[in-house]
Structures are given as C-alpha cells and as structure tokens.
Amino acid sequence: MLETARQYRCSTLRPTELVDDLLARIRSGSLNAFITVDEAGAMRDAGKAEKALKQGSGDTLTGIPVAVKDNICTRGIKTTCASKILANFVPTYDATVVERLRNRGAIIIGKTNLDEFAMGSTTTTSTFGPAKNPWDETRTPGGSSGGSAAAVAAGLCAGALGSDTGGSIRQPASFCGITGLKPTYGSVSRFGLVAFASSLDQIGPMARTARDTAVLYDAIKGHDPSDSTSVPRGYPAIDLKSPDMNGIRIGVPDEFFAEGLSPEVALSVRRGISTFEGLGARIIPISLPYIRYGVAVYYIIATAEASSNLARYDGVRYGVRKEGSGDLTDMYMETRAQGFGAEVKRRIMLGTYALSAGYYDAYYKKASQVRVLISQEFEAAFTRCDLIAGPTAPVCAFGLDEMMDDPLSIYLLDIYTIPANLAGLPALSLPCGFSGEGMPVGMQLIAPHFREDTLLGAGMAFQDHTGFHEVRP
Amino acid sequence: MKITEPEVVHVARLARLKLNTGEVEQFQKDLNSILGYMDMLSEIDTTGITPVVHATNIMNVMRPDTIIGSQTLSDALSNAPKHKAGNIVVPKVIE
Numbered sequence: 270m271l272e273t274a275r276q277y278r279c280s281t282l283r284p285t286e287l288v289d290d291l292l293a294r295i296r297s298g299s300l301n302a303f304i305t306v307d308e309a310g311a312m313r314d315a316g317k318a319e320k321a322l323k324q325g326s327g328d329t330l331t332g333i334p335v336a337v338k339d340n341i342c343t344r345g346i347k348t349t350c351a352s353k354i355l356a357n358f359v360p361t362y363d364a365t366v367v368e369r370l371r372n373r374g375a376i377i378i379g380k381t382n383l384d385e386f387a388m389g390s391t392t393t394t395s396t397f398g399p400a401k402n403p404w405d406e407t408r409t410p411g412g413s414s415g416g417s418a419a420a421v422a423a424g425l426c427a428g429a430l431g432s433d434t435g436g437s438i439r440q441p442a443s444f445c446g447i448t449g450l451k452p453t454y455g456s457v458s459r460f461g462l463v464a465f466a467s468s469l470d471q472i473g474p475m476a477r478t479a480r481d482t483a484v485l486y487d488a489i490k491g492h493d494p495s496d497s498t499s500v501p502r503g504y505p506a507i508d509l510k511s512p513d514m515n516g517i518r519i520g521v522p523d524e525f526f527a528e529g530l531s532p533e534v535a536l537s538v539r540r541g542i543s544t545f546e547g548l549g550a551r552i553i554p555i556s557l558p559y560i561r562y563g564v565a566v567y568y569i570i571a572t573a574e575a576s577s578n579l580a581r582y583d584g585v586r587y588g589v590r591k592e593g594s595g596d597l598t599d600m601y602m603e604t605r606a607q608g609f610g611a612e613v614k615r616r617i618m619l620g621t622y623a624l625s626a627g628y629y630d631a632y633y634k635k636a637s638q639v640r641v642l643i644s645q646e647f648e649a650a651f652t653r654c655d656l657i658a659g660p661t662a663p664v665c666a667f668g669l670d671e672m673m674d675d676p677l678s679i680y681l682l683d684i685y686t687i688p689a690n691l692a693g694l695p696a697l698s699l700p701c702g703f704s705g706e707g708m709p710v711g712m713q714l715i716a717p718h719f720r721e722d723t724l725l726g727a728g729m730a731f732q733d734h735t736g737f738h739e740v741r742p
Numbered sequence: 743m744k745i746t747e748p749e750v751v752h753v754a755r756l757a758r759l760k761l762n763t764g765e766v767e768q769f770q771k772d773l774n775s776i777l778g779y780m781d782m783l784s785e786i787d788t789t790g791i792t793p794v795v796h797a798t799n800i801m802n803v804m805r806p807d808t809i810i811g812s813q814t815l816s817d818a819l820s821n822a823p824k825h826k827a828g829n830i831v832v833p834k835v836i837e
Contacts, residue, residue: 361817454797468796497803498796565780576757583758585832587821597833598758606760611768614759618769619776621757622745635783637793642786644797677775693797 270427270481271509274329277322284315284322284332288376291334295379295425300401302410302419304339305347306379314376321374330488331374336426338417339380340387341472342461343367346377350463351395352385354588354608364461365496366430366472366489373488378426382416385610386579387437387465389413390682391672394612399669402445403742404708408666411441417475418445422742428476428485432462434469435567436662436686439698442475443661443711446700448482448728448738449475451686453719454693455500457486458493466574467498469567469690478738479699479728483507486721500719507722511729515549518654522557525659525685537702537710538660541731545658548730553654559642563687566643568680569623569636570691576620582608615676644692651717656727660685661698661711689715697724700737709737744777745770 276282288311295306311334318332337343340350342360344367349355367377382400384392392400392415402410403423410419414431418441421429431438433451442449450473457472464470474485492501521542526535546552584590584604591607593599609617623632650657662682673679689696694715701712716724732738745753750770754761761769815828824831 358821361813361820455800494805498798498800500798500800559786562783562786565783568776569780580758584823585830588823590823592833593760595833597835600833601758602760605758609759611765614761614765615769615772617757617759618750618753619773622749622753622773622777625753625756632780634793635788637795638788638791639783639786641791641794642788644794675775676772677779680776691797 270333270476270484271329273333273427277327277332284318284376285312288312288315288334288378291378291425298423298425299406300403300419300423301398302381302400302416302423302425303336303379304349304351304382304397304416307346307377310346311376311378318374318376327374329484330370332376333428334376334378334426335370335485336378336381336417336420336429337367338383338414338429338431340383340432340463341367341430342463343377343380346380348380348463350386351383351397352608352610352613353396354582354604356396356589358587360461362461365458365493367461369489375488381414381420381429384413384415385613386463387413387432387434388575388612388616390436390440390679392416392441393669393672394610396610402666404446404666407670408668408708409444411444411662411666413437414475415441418442418447418449421445421447421475421477424741428474428481430472430489431475432470432472433690434466434571435690436683438473438475439686439696439711439713440662440682442698444666444709446709446737446740446742447475447477448479448700449473449698450482450486450721450725451689451696452486452490452721453695455498456490456504456719456721458496458499460493460495464578466571467578468574469571479697479725479732480509482728483509483725486725502719505722507725509729511733512726513549514545514727514730517550517656517727518553519545519550520553520555520650520654520657522555522560522657522659524557524560529681529684530660530663531665533704534660534662534664534710538712541701541712542658544731544735545727548734555650555653555657557646557650559639559646560688562639563643563691564680564684566636566639566691567683567687568619569632570640572616572620573623573633574620576617576624579613579617612676640691643688647688647692647694655716655723657715659713661713662686665704665708665710685713694718695721695724697728699728699731701735702737745773
C-alpha cells in the first residue's frame with residue numbers, strides 16, 4: 270500500500286492502470302474471494318484519484334484499492350453477508366469506515382466472501398461457495414474474513430477491511446500469511462457493520478505489512494456519534510517508524526502453548542518470540558488460567574447476542590421474503606427457514622436457548638460473570654507486561670475436504686483469539702513462519718486497551734527484522 | 743441429555759425458525775454436545791461477581807437534539823420485498 274502510494278507519487282504507476290489490472294486478475298482467478306466486484310465504480314474512482322494525484326492534492330490512500338468484507342454496508346453496492354436472506358440487499362448508506370476510506374480517496378474495489386453472517390472460521394458456510402487459500406487452493410483461507418485475507422494475500426487489492434467477533438480477522442490473516450488487526454472495542458465505528466454479536470464485533474484492517482495495516486487503521490479509527498459504543502477520546506496517528514523494542518516486556522502465557530497446539534505452529538511462534546528477545550524485549554512467563562473457559566463463554570454470549578440481532582430478518586423491511594400458508598408468523602418462520610443456512614440456525618437456536626426462561630442464569634449470566642474474570646486476568650497481566658504473545662490459531666490452514674463435521678471442534682479453533690474479544694483488547698496477527706507443507710503460521714500479539722501504537726509498532730519492528738511477510742503465494 | 747426434542751421444537755418456535763424433522767434431530771444432537779462442553783463453567787465460583795454486558799464502561803450515551811438529514815421514503819422502501827402507496831405490505835394480522 271505504502272509502496273503503491275510511492276509508485277503513484279513518482280508516476281511509475283497510475284491508479285487506472287493498477288485497478289484495470291486487478292479487475293482482470295479477479296475476473297480470471299478462482300479463489301472466490303469476492304462476492305461482488307464493483308468494476309464501474311472502481312474505474313470511476315481510479316479516474317478521480319488519478320486527477321487528484323496529477324494536481325498534487327492526493328494523500329497516502331488516494332487511488333489505493335481496498336476490498337471490503339460483505340457484511341459492511343456500501344451505498345448502492347450489494348451487501349449480502351454471504352446469506353440467502355440478504356442476497357438482494359442494497360444499502361442506501363455507507364458504513365462510517367467506508368465513508369472514511371472514500372473521503373481519503375481510497376477505491377472500494379469489491380465486497381469479499383465470508384462465512385454466512387460472519388459465523389464460522391473457514392469461509393465455507395457462505396451461500397456463494399467457499400473462498401480458497403491462495404497458498405493452496407484445496408485449503409480454506411480461514412474465516413470468517415476469509416475472502417478479505419485471500420484477496421490481500423493474492424495481491425488482488427492493497428488492503429482490506431474485515432470484522433472480528435472471535436478471531437475472524439486474525440485467524441484468516443494467520444492462515445493466509447498476512448497481517449491483521451482487531452482494534453480495541455470502541456475504537457472503530459460499527460455503524461454500517463451488520464451486527465452479529467454487538468459487544469464483541471469490531472471492524473479492522475488487513476494488509477501485507479504492519480505498516481500498511483497501521484495506515485488503514487489510522488484512516489478508519491476514531492469516535493463516531495452514529496455508534497453509541499464508539500469511545501470518545503483522542504486517537505493519535507500511529508508512528509510508522511519502528512520503535513526500539515529494548516526493554517519492552519512481552520508476556521507469554523503457558524495456556525497459549527497447551528494441548529491441541531500443532532507442534533509446527535508452536536515452533537514458529539517460539540522462534541518469533543525469540544526474535545523479539547533478540548531485539549531487546551524481555552520475555553516474561555505469565556499465566557492466564559481463566560482463558561481456558563473462553564470458548565464456552567464466547568459461544569454463549571455471541572450466540573445470545575446473535576439470536577437477538579438476527580431477529581430483524583423477518584422478510585418485512587429488507588431481504589428475501591417467503592410467504593407461508595397465510596399468517597404473519599408463518600411468513601416469518603418460512604422466510605427464516607429458507608433464508609438462513611445451517612450454522613446460522615444452529616447459533617440462533619443455541620442463543621435463544623441460553624436466553625430462554627429457566628436457563629438464563631445458568632448460561633448467559635454465568636458466562637457474563639466469567640467474562641469479567643477473564644478481563645480482570647488480562648488487566649492484572651498488563652501490570653507486568655506491555656504485550657502478550659502466542660499463536661493466533663492452533664493449526665495452519667487445512668484442506669476444504671478435511672472440514673470437521675462436529676461444530677464444537679470448529680469452535681475450538683478460536684481458542685486463542687476469543688479472549689481478546691471478550692476483554693475488548695486490541696490484537697494483531699503477524700506472519701512468523703511456515704509449516705513443513707509451506708502453509709503460513711501466524712503469531713498473535715495482544716495489547717492493553719487503546720495501545721494499538723505498541724501493538725503495531727512491535728509488528729513493524731518484527732517485520733523490519735524478518736522476511737515472512739514478504740513471501741508471496 | 744440437556745435438551746429434549748420438545749424443547750428443541752419450543753426454542754425453534756421462540757426463534758421463529760421452521761425446522762424439519764431432520765433438523766430437529768440434528769440440532770438436538772449438536773446443542774447437547776455444545777451445552778455439555780459449556781458445563782465446564784460450573785467449576786467456577788462466580789458468587790458476587792456483577793456480570794458485564796460489554797467491554798467498555800461507557801453508558802447512556804446522548805447526542806445533542808439537533809435535526810439532521812434522514813432517509814427518503816423511497817430509499818427506506820427500496821429494499822422492502824412488498825410495498826404499496828408508501829407502506830410495507832405484510833400478511834393480514836387483525837381479522
């Protein structure tokens with residue numbers, strides 16, 4: 270992204286030339302990374318950007334092609350959430366993040382594939398078919414922001430937006446060998462993000478490098494009066510010079526290297542941590558005993574919130590309607606039966622059950638209390654360290670034909686990413702190695718609330734001394 | 743068995759989801775397995791802990807009472823599956 274901006278500035282590349290080339294590559298590719306490509310809009314905006322650059326009025330993002338996950342509203346461009354129920358939905362407004370990117374001159378090239386309503390870790394529950402991993406097209410790119418990750422890794426856009434409720438930016442970033450940031454809850458507006466689990470959802474940037482990720486984050490962050498959970502405070506620009514890592518304290522929790530972790534992933538992540546040590550960071554062993562309950566807590570809270578958020582899809586105001594045998598309730602039930610896929614129904618059922626009379630205390634209330642314990646545990650840990658490091662996911666990208674039938678084993682893939690969502694903390698996934706089969710491995714860094722500067726700074730320092738982010742599929 | 747078949751049917755009704763027999767069976771199996779896993783939470787003593795509903799501590803966010811633009815009627819209706827004379831049409835609710 271910064272490289273493209275530099276090429277624009279020395280006129281060795283023009284936006285229309287780049288966008289034209291990307292559109293041709295998207296058209297001829299087989300990754301299924303995009304649900305909708307806005308060819309006309311992208312070419313129009315490339316023309317505008319070219320004019321601005323010629324007049325010298327452009328900034329870093331002018332003419333930069335960005336892909337947007339298809340659960341983020343784009344005015345006049347279909348936003349489907351990869352669901353049948355929204356297959357024909359055309360928003361009448363832009364999400365705040367899209368508006369901010371457009372105002373900076375970025376080009377929205379298209380809308381990327383995801384698990385239906387962002388519920389999944391493989392981009393296989395999309396009603397438009399699975400997205401594929403550019404490192405090996407027989408494998409999953411991860412999910413739910415799998416289309417965004419695949420598009421960035423394959424160089425079909427300079428950067429992308431994803432959303433992360435339990436790891437949906439970081440895990441696909443890890444599977445596709447790119448950099449992905451889940452920002453602090455409340456630092457990026459959710460206005461225009463189709464809600465899945467409102468207390469956990471956060472939009473964030475994905476790019477090849479930590480620096481590019483920082484540039485995108487800078488463009489989208491900040492208070493938005495249209496989102497009442499957006500936190501009003503100062504949001505200083507991220508320094509793109511990599512910081513001195515000398516004396517930075519990195520906590521490494523035992524629980525992040527427990528059973529279920531692939532030995533290859535463990536090895537690469539351990540080496541990544543040693544790289545930081547080589548740069549002068551102090552490695553501090555820590556313990557976070559409550560995070561082992563994270564998956565259980567998450568799948569109660571996220572499904573409870575989802576069951577409530579998805580009640581709006583009733584075939585009345587938008588989306589697809591299926592008439593039943595006559596009455597209104599029947600129309601609702603028929604619309605939802607035909608409009609939602611199996612995983613979405615499963616989560617609505619689980620969430621409805623967890624909130625229903627007689628079970629509320631045992632599930633939802635209990636989970637919300639354990640969530641407090643997890644947050645407190647992080648707070649205590651951050652008195653002893655500046656960052657926490659570990660793997661992003663327990664495994665590398667696996668084959669699309671190796672998909673597990675049991676939903677619980679898929680849920681357990683989120684074991685390392687979920688805690689940051691429960692506590693609202695910012696977290697970054699960085700490429701830190703490759704498996705024996707050549708699949709990328711991701712390392713996760715977690716920082717205290719609103720310390721994206723420390724997090725992205727560490728990412729830049731790491732990438733200044735390693736080459737994993739430069740290897741292309 | 744955490745959740746019985748009649749309970750699955752009841753929850754589906756609450757969630758306004760029409761399920762076929764195969765789905766009822768499948769979801770009963772899936773939900774039992776997932777809820778079984780969630781039992782681990784009962785190991786933790788949470789007496790006296792006030793539950794949180796979100797991760798930031800901001801509440802009651804107000805905006806100044808100023809008039810701003812809103813969607814036009816045609817925009818608001820543009821995605822409605824059925825509408826007539828500026829109104830959304832649904833199956834009859836009151837006899």
